[in-house]
Amino acid sequence: MNIMKIKLFWILTALQEVKGYSNETKCNVQNTIVDCCNLALTTIPSHLPVNATSLDLSKNSIKIVKGFAFQSLRYITDLDLERNLIQLIEINAFHGLHRLRSLNLNFNSITLFPDGMFDRLNGLQDLSIAGNTLQYFQDNKITEILNMLKILSLRKLSFDIYPDFKFPSQWGTLNKLINLGIFARSAKVQFNKEMFAHVNVLQIMSLYIDVVPFISEDFFEHFPKLDSITLAIGRDLPNNPIDQVFKSFGVFKGRNLTNIEIKSGRFDNGFTLNHKRMKYLWSICLKRLTLCNLYIKNIFIYAMQVFSVQSTCLEYLEISENTIMDQGGSFFTLIQNFENLKVFKFISNWRRSRSKRSQQSRLYTFKVLLPKTLEELYIEDNIASDMVNVEIINGLNLRVLSLRDNDIWSCEGTFAGVINVEYFDMSGWTCKKLSINLLYGFPNLKTLKASGSLLGHGFANTAKAGSFLSKNLRLQDINFSSNRINSIPNGLFLRQFEQLSAVNMSHNNITIFPKFHASIKALKMIDLTFNSITHFNNEDIEEIEKLGEVDIFLRGNPFQCSCKTLQFVKWLGQTNRVSDSLDLTCVTEQASRRFMSEVISNLKTFEISCKTKFWLPFAVSITSIILLAIIITVVFFRYKYAVEYFLLRFKMKMKNYKEFRQEYIYDAFISYSHTDLEWVKDFHDNLNSMGFELCLDAKDFIAGNGIAENVVNAIDSSRKVIFIITHNFLKSTWGSYEMEMTRMHAFQKGREDMVIVVLRDKIKVTDMPEIMKNMWIKITCIQWPNDDNLPYNTEEIFYEKTKMSLQKKDETTLLYSRNSVV
Numbered sequence: 089m090n091i092m093k094i095k096l097f098w099i100l101t102a103l104q105e106v107k108g109y110s111n112e113t114k115c116n117v118q119n120t121i122v123d124c125c126n127l128a129l130t131t132i133p134s135h136l137p138v139n140a141t142s143l144d145l146s147k148n149s150i151k152i153v154k155g156f157a158f159q160s161l162r163y164i165t166d167l168d169l170e171r172n173l174i175q176l177i178e179i180n181a182f183h184g185l186h187r188l189r190s191l192n193l194n195f196n197s198i199t200l201f202p203d204g205m206f207d208r209l210n211g212l213q214d215l216s217i218a219g220n221t222l223q224y225f226q227d228n229k230i231t232e233i234l235n236m237l238k239i240l241s242l243r244k245l246s247f248d249i250y251p252d253f254k255f256p257s258q259w260g261t262l263n264k265l266i267n268l269g270i271f272a273r274s275a276k277v278q279f280n281k282e283m284f285a286h287v288n289v290l291q292i293m294s295l296y297i298d299v300v301p302f303i304s305e306d307f308f309e310h311f312p313k314l315d316s317i318t319l320a321i322g323r324d325l326p327n328n329p330i331d332q333v334f335k336s337f338g339v340f341k342g343r344n345l346t347n348i349e350i351k352s353g354r355f356d357n358g359f360t361l362n363h364k365r366m367k368y369l370w371s372i373c374l375k376r377l378t379l380c381n382l383y384i385k386n387i388f389i390y391a392m393q394v395f396s397v398q399s400t401c402l403e404y405l406e407i408s409e410n411t412i413m414d415q416g417g418s419f420f421t422l423i424q425n426f427e428n429l430k431v432f433k434f435i436s437n438w439r440r441s442r443s444k445r446s447q448q449s450r451l452y453t454f455k456v457l458l459p460k461t462l463e464e465l466y467i468e469d470n471i472a473s474d475m476v477n478v479e480i481i482n483g484l485n486l487r488v489l490s491l492r493d494n495d496i497w498s499c500e501g502t503f504a505g506v507i508n509v510e511y512f513d514m515s516g517w518t519c520k521k522l523s524i525n526l527l528y529g530f531p532n533l534k535t536l537k538a539s540g541s542l543l544g545h546g547f548a549n550t551a552k553a554g555s556f557l558s559k560n561l562r563l564q565d566i567n568f569s570s571n572r573i574n575s576i577p578n579g580l581f582l583r584q585f586e587q588l589s590a591v592n593m594s595h596n597n598i599t600i601f602p603k604f605h606a607s608i609k610a611l612k613m614i615d616l617t618f619n620s621i622t623h624f625n626n627e628d629i630e631e632i633e634k635l636g637e638v639d640i641f642l643r644g645n646p647f648q649c650s651c652k653t654l655q656f657v658k659w660l661g662q663t664n665r666v667s668d669s670l671d672l673t674c675v676t677e678q679a680s681r682r683f684m685s686e687v688i689s690n691l692k693t694f695e696i697s698c699k700t701k702f703w704l705p706f707a708v709s710i711t712s713i714i715l716l717a718i719i720i721t722v723v724f725f726r727y728k729y730a731v732e733y734f735l736l737r738f739k740m741k742m743k744n745y746k747e748f749r750q751e752y753i754y755d756a757f758i759s760y761s762h763t764d765l766e767w768v769k770d771f772h773d774n775l776n777s778m779g780f781e782l783c784l785d786a787k788d789f790i791a792g793n794g795i796a797e798n799v800v801n802a803i804d805s806s807r808k809v810i811f812i813i814t815h816n817f818l819k820s821t822w823g824s825y826e827m828e829m830t831r832m833h834a835f836q837k838g839r840e841d842m843v844i845v846v847l848r849d850k851i852k853v854t855d856m857p858e859i860m861k862n863m864w865i866k867i868t869c870i871q872w873p874n875d876d877n878l879p880y881n882t883e884e885i886f887y888e889k890t891k892m893s894l895q896k897k898d899e900t901t902l903l904y905s906r907n908s909v910v
């Protein structure tokens with residue numbers, strides 16, 4: 089049952105993680121370490137891995153720790169609730185945390201602890217309750233807390249003190265306590281012997297004091313075992329206690345100390361690191377000294393030289409975040425005499441206004457004398473200069489050289505004497521000008537950091553830029569991020585970097601995958617995020633596949649999901665080399681942005697749509713052809729007769745018909761419906777007897793010619809065309825064919841008046857065929873006598889009219905009105 093629950097929970101969290109619905113699932117879980125730091129949580133997440141051993145909930149907005157809040161998390165040893173808004177801790181809040189070793193409640197708004205809060209926390213070793221508003225401390229009743237604690241196991245404690253604080257006599261019961269953090273909550277607190285009215289000495293080894301308004305010369309006498317001191321001086325104090333601080337170290341004369349760190353003392357005038365102050369450190373065998381963020385405005389060389397000669401134990405020296413004036417690299421002279429110095433950090437000590445650019449000659453060689461023992465040198469964010477030829481003397485032990493964030497305006501120079509350096513950082517330089525042999529002096533370089541160094545410009549401006557790394561064949565880790573590199577110089581990575589494992593080319597402007605040497609087998613990570621890659625072509629993909637098990641990061645590139653990049657998208661869908669493939673987006677052909685994973689999951693559809701697109705041109709042409717055919721057909725049927733007529737004429741021309749006949753064979757061609765044959769015969773015979781030669785199809789058509797040809801021929805050979813219009817005629821299609829042909833012919837030949845219509849039946853003009861109506865104005869119309877028009881129209885008159893119409897023009901007298909049909 090339980091296992092089921094757990095499984096279900098994991099599935100649920102996994103699901104939520106993907107969807108990102110809930111803050112708590114954003115907690116970073118690594119093995120049993122759960123990191124929920126800085127997630128804007130307002131309550132303690134409920135579904136956390138039950139086997140978690142470390143839970144970091146710091147920097148959230150939790151106000152209340154409810155009872156039994158952690159009861160399912162029985163394995164927690166470290167619980168961090170620092171910097172929340174906790175006002176209330178309910179009874180039993182920490183119930184069940186039997187294994188708790190470290191509880192951090194620093195910087196909340198707790199005023200009271202519930203009764204019995206610590207009762208079951210028997211194993212607690214590290215308790216931090218500073219930065220709250222606990223009443224016990226304000227009333228100087230720390231004993232109450234100690235009574236509550238009853239924790240003999242406590243090794244580390246951080247708490248607030250107010251003026252007149254005194255270590256209580258019960259302190260002695262905390263005989264394992266060796267690490268103390270004291271947070272002075274008032275500028276009136278004085279660190280002096282009054283604090284030790286009830287206990288004389290403390291067995292503390294490591295002491296952290298936050299805000300030191302005043303410290304007496306003899307304060308540290310009460311800490312015979314002290315080994316490490318960190319003093320955060322504070323700001324807005326009535327007086328700068330820095331002199332007292334240095335003086336208070338006098339008690340350590342002749343003793344061994346591991347660490348002294350003085351930091352965060354911000355006083356407007358700052359102070360000078362001079363002989364008067366430094367002398368208190370001379371005679372301590374001190375291993376580490378850090379002077380950070382103190383507004384040190386000057387270092388007196390003499391004071392430092394004496395210190396460096398005397399402090400034979402010093403291994404680590406850091407002077408950072410001060411306001412020391414640049415003395416042209418003079419800080420090197422500060423350290424050369426140390427006998428055992430291994431690490432020197434000199435970081436961000438600029439005055440606010442930086443000095444002007446110095447003009448240094450390229451030929452200038454800058455010699456630096458280091459302590460022989462020095463292994464790590466960090467001169468960061470201090471120098472403003474052009475690069476020169478640097479020669480380091482006694483640098484054989486140097487492994488780390490970080491010169492990052494200095495204002496190096498040109499990178500034309502070389503290094504000598506650094507052959508064992510494995511880590512070199514030149515990030516933040518301005519390498520528009522670059523010498524190709526800048527790194528030739530580092531044959532053992534393993535890590536090269538050159539982020540934000542404008543190397544892109546340098547490469548573009550330098551001939552043979554591809555050999556920039558040609559002498560650094562032991563490189564393992566290269567960071568060229570943010571360098572405005574548009575294209576990687578030819579051959580830059582085509583060297584035998586057999587141990588190369590990580591390359592960061594993030595935030596550049598490259599478009600294609602870098603080419604690596606075939607001997608590179610250990611490559612684990614290539615970061616190409618935020619470049620200008622739209623896709624990889626097949627060559628790139630092959631290159632990647634050759635590299636073996638490498639994690640490639642590609643977020644933030646303007647990928648395109650189009651049919652052109654289909655191969656690439658397909659590859660993305662199946663490769664396991666791209667680690668952030670879920671974060672990739674792409675722009676489609678419709679210019680919309682989509683998640684690459686969406687496109688990949690719809691790959692089939694995408695592919696089909698691409699194929700469709702491929703076929704589209706063909707489809708389009710086929711469609712066009714069909715459309716054209718339809719149009720032609722329509723046109724053909726619409727203008728069928730015109731076309732046919734044209735073709736016919738053409739054909740006849742080929743057969744050498746005579747185009748114009750001045751003399752017609754027939755006086756008229758009679759077009760009629762065969763159902764009216766009898767009447768037509770009479771009509772024919774009557775006219776024939778009047779002396780007219782008439783063409784009746786059956787009689788006169790030439791055998792062997794097509795009927796259409798015969799018709800045209802007949803029309804052509806006749807002076808007039810007579811249409812015998814009857815109801816039958818109107819019904820027959822052939823009649824309209826002849827009509828069309830006649831019309832064509834008539835207009836072709838300028839014989840518009842060739843048409844005679846004999847209306848045998850009673851038919852209105854409106855009922856006439858369209859063609860007939862169109863040429864009506866040119867038509868001679870003769871009505872066959874019927875009941876209506878008798879006696880004005882008899883057969884006699886009819887034939888008379890017909891006769892006159894058939895006579896040649898000059899013989900014709902217009903006795904009748906045209907278009908006399910009603």
Ligand SMILES: *[C@@H]1O[C@H](CO)[C@@H](O)[C@H](O)[C@H]1NC(C)=O
Pocket residue numbers: 110111112127128129130131
């Ligand atoms: C999650 O975070 C949001 C703000 O990012 C906050 O408003 C909300 O209360 C948080 N949820 C929980 C359960 O803490």
Ligand SMILES: *[C@@H]1O[C@H](CO)[C@@H](O)[C@H](O)[C@H]1NC(C)=O
Pocket residue numbers: 094098119120137139
């Ligand atoms: C913690 O529990 C989860 C599942 O309940 C399991 O996958 C994981 O391996 C466990 N971790 C350890 C270190 O036991």
Ligand SMILES: *[C@@H]1O[C@H](CO)[C@@H](O)[C@H](O)[C@H]1NC(C)=O
Pocket residue numbers: 342343344373
């Ligand atoms: C200081 O440490 C050295 C070894 O580093 C040791 O020989 C010497 O006894 C120590 N001195 C004191 C006073 O503890």
Ligand SMILES: *[C@@H]1O[C@H](CO)[C@@H](O)[C@H](O)[C@H]1NC(C)=O
Pocket residue numbers: 515537539567569590592
């Ligand atoms: C590369 O340098 C950048 C900027 O300094 C840094 O954020 C990043 O972590 C570095 N990456 C590697 C792999 O060193």
Ligand SMILES: *[C@@H]1O[C@H](CO)[C@@H](O)[C@H](O)[C@H]1NC(C)=O
Pocket residue numbers: 539569570592593594595613615
């Ligand atoms: C590469 O450098 C960038 C900073 O430019 C950094 O954000 C990123 O985390 C680095 N990549 C890796 C894998 O460290």
Ligand SMILES: *[C@@H]1O[C@H](CO)[C@@H](O)[C@H](O)[C@H]1NC(C)=O
Pocket residue numbers: 572574597599620
């Ligand atoms: C990035 O590269 C392209 C050509 O690949 C170029 O047109 C563009 O100007 C470059 N952008 C920057 C900021 O250098």
